[in-house]
Amino acid sequence: MIVFILRRFFLLLLTMILVSLAVFIIAESSPGNIAKNVLGAFISPEQEAAFIRQNGLDQPMYVRYLHWIAGNDWIAEKKIGIPLKRITTEEGFEEWWAVKDDGSLIRWKVDGDDLVAINLTPDGEKTEYVDNDRWKTIEDGKQEFWGIDRQNHAVRWVKGEIETMFVFVMGKGWMESSGGPKDYIPLKKGFVRGDPGISFRTGRPVNKSLWTRLRNSVVLAGTAFVIVMPLALLLGLIAGLQEGSLKDRFLSVGGMMFSVVPEFATGIFLTLIFSVWLGWLPGAAVLGTAAPWEKPLMLILPVLTLTLIELGYILRITRASMVEVMKAPYIRTAFLKGLPYKKVVFKHAVKNALIAPITVIMLHVNWLLGGIVIVEVVFGYPGLGAYLLESALYKDFNALEAGAMIMVLVAVGTQLVADIIYTFLNPRIRYA
Amino acid sequence: MPETVETKNIAKTKKAQLKDMFGILLSSKIAMVGLVIVLFWVFVALFAPLLTPYTPYEQDWKAPNQGPSAEHILGTDELGRDLWTRLIYGARVVLVVLPVSENISLPGGTAIWGVVVALIIGATLGLIGGYKGGWLDELVMRLLDAMMAIPVILLYLIIVVAIGASAVNVVIAISIVGVPGIARLVRSLTLDIKTREYIRAAETRGESAWFIMFVEILPNTRGPIIIDAMLRIGYAIFAMGTLGFLGLGMPPPSPDWGSMVAKGRAFILTGNPYAALWPSLAIASLVVGLNLLADGIREESMRYQ
Numbered sequence: 001m002i003v004f005i006l007r008r009f010f011l012l013l014l015t016m017i018l019v020s021l022a023v024f025i026i027a028e029s030s031p032g033n034i035a036k037n038v039l040g041a042f043i044s045p046e047q048e049a050a051f052i053r054q055n056g057l058d059q060p061m062y063v064r065y066l067h068w069i070a071g072n073d074w075i076a077e078k079k080i081g082i083p084l085k086r087i088t089t090e091e092g093f094e095e096w097w098a099v100k101d102d103g104s105l106i107r108w109k110v111d112g113d114d115l116v117a118i119n120l121t122p123d124g125e126k127t128e129y130v131d132n133d134r135w136k137t138i139e140d141g142k143q144e145f146w147g148i149d150r151q152n153h154a155v156r157w158v159k160g161e162i163e164t165m166f167v168f169v170m171g172k173g174w175m176e177s178s179g180g181p182k183d184y185i186p187l188k189k190g191f192v193r194g195d196p197g198i199s200f201r202t203g204r205p206v207n208k209s210l211w212t213r214l215r216n217s218v219v220l221a222g223t224a225f226v227i228v229m230p231l232a233l234l235l236g237l238i239a240g241l242q243e244g245s246l247k248d249r250f251l252s253v254g255g256m257m258f259s260v261v262p263e264f265a266t267g268i269f270l271t272l273i274f275s276v277w278l279g280w281l282p283g284a285a286v287l288g289t290a291a292p293w294e295k296p297l298m299l300i301l302p303v304l305t306l307t308l309i310e311l312g313y314i315l316r317i318t319r320a321s322m323v324e325v326m327k328a329p330y331i332r333t334a335f336l337k338g339l340p341y342k343k344v345v346f347k348h349a350v351k352n353a354l355i356a357p358i359t360v361i362m363l364h365v366n367w368l369l370g371g372i373v374i375v376e377v378v379f380g381y382p383g384l385g386a387y388l389l390e391s392a393l394y395k396d397f398n399a400l401e402a403g404a405m406i407m408v409l410v411a412v413g414t415q416l417v418a419d420i421i422y423t424f425l426n427p428r429i430r431y432a
Numbered sequence: 433m434p435e436t437v438e439t440k441n442i443a444k445t446k447k448a449q450l451k452d453m454f455g456i457l458l459s460s461k462i463a464m465v466g467l468v469i470v471l472f473w474v475f476v477a478l479f480a481p482l483l484t485p486y487t488p489y490e491q492d493w494k495a496p497n498q499g500p501s502a503e504h505i506l507g508t509d510e511l512g513r514d515l516w517t518r519l520i521y522g523a524r525v526v527l528v529v530l531p532v533s534e535n536i537s538l539p540g541g542t543a544i545w546g547v548v549v550a551l552i553i554g555a556t557l558g559l560i561g562g563y564k565g566g567w568l569d570e571l572v573m574r575l576l577d578a579m580m581a582i583p584v585i586l587l588y589l590i591i592v593v594a595i596g597a598s599a600v601n602v603v604i605a606i607s608i609v610g611v612p613g614i615a616r617l618v619r620s621l622t623l624d625i626k627t628r629e630y631i632r633a634a635e636t637r638g639e640s641a642w643f644i645m646f647v648e649i650l651p652n653t654r655g656p657i658i659i660d661a662m663l664r665i666g667y668a669i670f671a672m673g674t675l676g677f678l679g680l681g682m683p684p685p686s687p688d689w690g691s692m693v694a695k696g697r698a699f700i701l702t703g704n705p706y707a708a709l710w711p712s713l714a715i716a717s718l719v720v721g722l723n724l725l726a727d728g729i730r731e732e733s734m735r736y737q
Binding site for chain 2: 011012014015018019022023025026253256257260261262263264265266268269271272275276284366367369370373374377378385388389392393395400404407408411412415
């Protein structure tokens with residue numbers, strides 16, 4: 001049992017590593033440069049080169065992968081020799097600073113041949129002073145300094161070899177300035193330490209949008225799940241009890257039809273019926289910054305679409321399981337013993353008939369995730385699935401990677417849980 | 433000659449099997465309904481050029497976004513292209529031709545090719561894993577397990593973003609997603625067949641491993657594989673539609689059901705529901721038809737037993 005769970009856990013890790021590698025390789029090999037995607041098609045080669053260098057995209061892939069997974073602030077810390085710290089500003093941006101001995105924060109810029117320190121005290125006071133003592137002499141009498149610039153990079157400046165630098169400021173565009181360093185390390189904490197990086201599409205930390213999107217998706221899927229489960233199990237039991245009857249045929253054929261039609265088609269049908277012809281419901285889920293539960297009307301159609309698709313699937317499995325159980329010898333025995341019909345069904349049959357559907361439903365989460373992506377796209381619902389698609393089409397791979405990881409975690413995690421539940425529900429497996 | 437007698441017997445049972453199949457089909461109303469729907473789509477796909485005066489790319493800029501009329505029986509899309517024409521040419525891409533490039537197309541629809549390629553790769557992996565066993569089997573199966581654990585939609589996104597959108601890439605995406613399931617099925621069948629005596633006989637004869645895998649074992653796995661493949665074609669059509677809808681299917685001007693829906697969706701609320709409605713109905717009916725057919729056959733054949 002423990003071996004089994006450990007094995008499953010190992011599989012989860014393996015899967016996550018595989019997915020992260022796959023997405024990374026794609027970011028590398030796919031046509032269409034991320035720089036052009038972010039900055040538009042009309043940037044100059046110098047600007048493109050600057051963007052690539054500043055974002056560490058010129059590094060070999062395994063280095064970038066390692067940095068993405070485990071972060072690179074510890075590498076930078078070694079080079080700078082001062083501990084680093086990440087803070088969040090009042091505007092919601094993240095900034096990296098070095099921590100001085102007295103507890104105040106410090107960053108640098110280069111002005112001509114002078115190194116200028118920017119000092120931030122804990123009570124929020126910013127001062128600037130010339131900090132030329134920090135230059136270190138290297139070979140040929142040159143002087144260099146590893147420090148932190150104002151765009152969250154650890155950088156290496158060489159005195160006298162200051163390059164022109166292009167800085168892209170989100171919302172402002174390109175700024176040309178002097179004081180450009182030789183080497184860049186774009187600072188990040190790494191995925192395993194809870195920092196999936198900056199989204200190229202929004203210029204903000206992926207973390208920010210990801211959690212809202214995930215919350216929205218969970219609300220959508222959760223609502224659908226709460227409606228589907230009892231309904232599908234009940235209908236499945238009814239159909240299974242009267243195998244071959246008109247009611248059964250109607251339920252199982254109807255269920256099949258709903259479950260095999262692609263989600264987007266179901267979504268279109270429902271939109272046409274309820275928002276175009278009947279005019280009862282909004283045809284799109286325009287949430288803006290509102291939480292989904294603040295606009296419940298917008299949730300109805302997406303939830304209904306998901307419900308219909310899942311309903312048929314679970315109904316059919318429950319039905320098949322019920323049919324099988326009702327044919328079992330122990331049920332016949334119960335009947336022959338003279339027990340009333342209701343008692344046989346509810347006390348003897350239902351319990352066993354529900355084992356299969358409950359575990360299968362957990363395994364079905366993989367499928368449900370696909371459904372959520374489509375439903376979110378159909379209704380413009382701002383969930384994780386839509387986010388993933390947008391990121392994929394944009395090749396915003398920090399966001400894509402993070403979203404993909406969460407999806408895999410959910411999928412494999414539920415499978416692990418399903419396996420464990422199954423062994424508890426079915427003693428035959430536990431003691432085998 | 434004992435050999436000919438044997439082949440005759442096999443031929444006879446095959447004929448009988450076919451007859452049985454047909455009997456099952458006729459006796460199940462559900463299967464018949466499914467068959468009629470599927471045949472309808474196969475028919476319009478095969479004879480698409482004869483069933484419409486337009487081409488799927490012809491734009492009538494004087495009549496964009498129109499409802500059904502005498503000239504355009506199902507209406508037109510936002511560029512004034514005839515929807516019926518695009519619909520039946522779309523069926524052609526799904527069921528009859530695989531457009532490899534502008535000038536080359538292969539017979540056999542995109543969905544069909546996806547399943548066939550998956551079958552070839554999956555069966556090979558399953559045979560190798562099942563027959564050879566050992567660390568190779570362990571490695572292949574663990575990798576496939578990991579692949580199966582990845583949500584399908586994510587796999588599609590990753591694959592198509594990596595290699596771009598085209599018919600061939602849709603085939604690749606569908607087949608990669610299909611491989612693990614088929615490999616598992618073939619592997620379990622192989623593990624069973626491996627213990628049979630005729631395999632031991634072949635080994636004693638000194639046949640090579642490849643000969644045993646592909647000539648002795650593979651033909652004996654066909655029954656379950658064929659049923660599995662039928663369901664997979666339905667699923668491949670589903671997948672094609674989904675990919676097209678997400679903008680990961682055929683490149684724009686080609687008549688792809690999924691992308692027709694995606695385009696038409698924008699015009700639903702402005703008063704022309706047809707551009708999204710027809711392709712949705714088309715894909716829904718074809719997939720439901722295939723499933724009704726498979727379901728009916730399965731149910732009836734179980735009743736026979």
